Amino acid sequence: GENVEQHPSTLSVQEGDSAVIKCTYSDSASNYFPWYKQELGKGPQLIIDIRSNVGEKKDQRIAVTLNKTAKHFSLHITETQPEDSAVYFCAASKQGNEKLTFGTGTRLTIIP
């Protein structure tokens, strides 16, 4: 089955700086790569996703890049703000939003 590795497990950045989280996947048939944000005491929430026919997608301060050849994808957050502090999960699937395999999560802390 699919295996998704995520790095780093923790990340601290100064407010206003950029943060990058990286994931690799094992199944070359995977074609859908969402990113979820989980705040304390809540369930994960989709923040951005990308499909395998696209190399990059951007939504305001958040962007995701995908390298199908290397089987890795990354989340980029620019101009970080305190409210960006949370745990971020990448995921991969070859069946759309069915059977997502999640990475192990990155705890992002924004230092004011």
Next chain:
Amino acid sequence: DAGVIQSPRHEVTEMGQEVTLRCKPISGHNSLFWYRQTMMRGLELLIYFNNNVPIDDSGMPEDRFSAKMPNASFSTLKIQPSEPRDSAVYFCASSLISGWGGPLHFGNGTRLTVT
């Protein structure tokens, strides 16, 4: 919309007892998922339903776990008998299934502690 509603928020029980977790999905969604979250294993898909029918239960750890979806607005996850290693946060999520992707809408979870 109230979102996905899970109950209870917290459950503490003794080993050997039966535990039932409940979920009300978002109205109109055709799929429902049960996930388990632990520090060691992260987020694991246990089972999912499409139009109330179980599609894939390969993530259910063992026969002590069972899930039902008697109608489009209600699902249960039952553990009988419970064991300390079942301690985790259990999430229910619902969505409109799509081969193109799209969000899973998660509830706020049930934190289960088995002593």
